[in-house]
Amino acid sequence: MTPERRKAVWAIYVWCRRTDELVDGPNSSYITPKALDRWEKRLEDLFEGRPYDMYDAALSDTASKFPIDIQPFRDMIEGMRLDLWKSRYRTFDELYLYCYYVAGTVGLMTVPVMGIAPDSKASAESVYNAALALGIANQLTNILRDVGEDSRRGRIYLPLDELAQAGLTEEDIFRGKVTDKWRRFMKGQIQRARLFFDEAEKGVMHLDSASRWPSWHRCGCTGRSWTPSRRTTTTTSPSARTWARRRSSCLYRPRTRGRLFRHEQRKAKRSRRSDVIFFFFFFLLSCHPTMIFAGCCIYSAICLPYTCRGI
Numbered sequence: 001m002t003p004e005r006r007k008a009v010w011a012i013y014v015w016c017r018r019t020d021e022l023v024d025g026p027n028s029s030y031i032t033p034k035a036l037d038r039w040e041k042r043l044e045d046l047f048e049g050r051p052y053d054m055y056d057a058a059l060s061d062t063a064s065k066f067p068i069d070i071q072p073f074r075d076m077i078e079g080m081r082l083d084l085w086k087s088r089y090r091t092f093d094e095l096y097l098y099c100y101y102v103a104g105t106v107g108l109m110t111v112p113v114m115g116i117a118p119d120s121k122a123s124a125e126s127v128y129n130a131a132l133a134l135g136i137a138n139q140l141t142n143i144l145r146d147v148g149e150d151s152r153r154g155r156i157y158l159p160l161d162e163l164a165q166a167g168l169t170e171e172d173i174f175r176g177k178v179t180d181k182w183r184r185f186m187k188g189q190i191q192r193a194r195l196f197f198d199e200a201e202k203g204v205m206h207l208d209s210a211s212r213w214p215s216w217h218r219c220g221c222t223g224r225s226w227t228p229s230r231r232t233t234t235t236t237s238p239s240a241r242t243w244a245r246r247r248s249s250c251l252y253r254p255r256t257r258g259r260l261f262r263h264e265q266r267k268a269k270r271s272r273r274s275d276v277i278f279f280f281f282f283f284l285l286s287c288h289p290t291m292i293f294a295g296c297c298i299y300s301a302i303c304l305p306y307t308c309r310g311i
């Protein structure tokens with residue numbers, strides 16, 4: 001990513017982190033809806049070029065350089081408002097809305113910074129939808145990872161109607177006992193999160209090429225690596241997290257990368273083919289002792305640069 005875009009993404013990240021800290025951080029017990037209203041007023045001010053502090057100034061600067069819209073930022077604050085009073089989600093629709101507020105919005109905030117590839121034939125809407133899906137997928141994954149932690153705070157972010165259909169109760173969640181019913185239920189939840197990752201992955205290749213790598217990383221490593229993990233269906237312990245992270249770096253990277261950058265793979269294959277042809281040519285020349293020097297010169301002057309271009 002270009003340094004300017006990187007700074008802009010940091011500014012967005014810092015604002016999101018601070019917003020999240022309001023309801024999840026050490027002072028969260030003092031946060032009231034009024035405090036969130038003040039935070040929203042501060043957001044409006046910084047979008048109008050009146051930042052309160054240097055972190056706001058970073059986002060204010062980003063808003064002046066990139067076509068970011070204020071609405072996803074407002075929506076994220078709305079998600080924090082929800083977190084102040086809501087600790088149960090009756091259906092997936094309710095949960096989806098929460099996921100949009102607290103995570104899908106991040107996708108919408110970042111696409112204008114990352115940029116859409118100039119040669120992309122995809123509509124802007126489909127790229128934004130993919131970005132939204134990446135946020136939802138990550139939030140669902142976090143929810144599945146943190147069931148134990150959330151339940152200790154009295155929160156259940158799993159759709160209650162689906163829990164009931166699986167024959168599970170709130171008590172089962174608080175007890176934290178892993179049963180076959182629980183495993184079956186989690187498998188279904190994981191499958192759904194993976195669908196959102198699939199949706200997101202389709203959009204990454206339409207991003208500006210300089211911005212694809214971090215998005216792909218979020219699709220393939222930090223998020224999705226959790227979802228196929230069997231261990232996450234049975235435990236939410238820190239060791240399982242470490243295990244899943246390790247797994248993500250060795251298994252998921254090559255597979256997803258292969259899919260995302262298929263055209264780059266084809267390019268590399270073409271380059272390997274030309275490499276073989278040139279090497280053969282070089283070999284023929286080198287058969288005669290007087291031609292070894294000439295062969296080296298021809299190879300390094302003509303063939304090598306041509307071969308490397310394709311990589």
Ligand SMILES: CC(C)=CCC/C(C)=C/CC/C(C)=C/CC/C(C)=C/COP(=O)(O)OP(=O)(O)O
Nearest residue numbers: 103106107130131134135138139200203204215
């Ligand atoms: C796919 C396309 C077209 C674009 C990508 C656009 C981007 C970068 C979207 C990012 C969406 C995203 C990853 C949102 C994050 C939401 C989330 C759940 C954050 C939590 O982050 P963690 O670091 O996992 O949280 P913890 O601190 O709880 O571990």
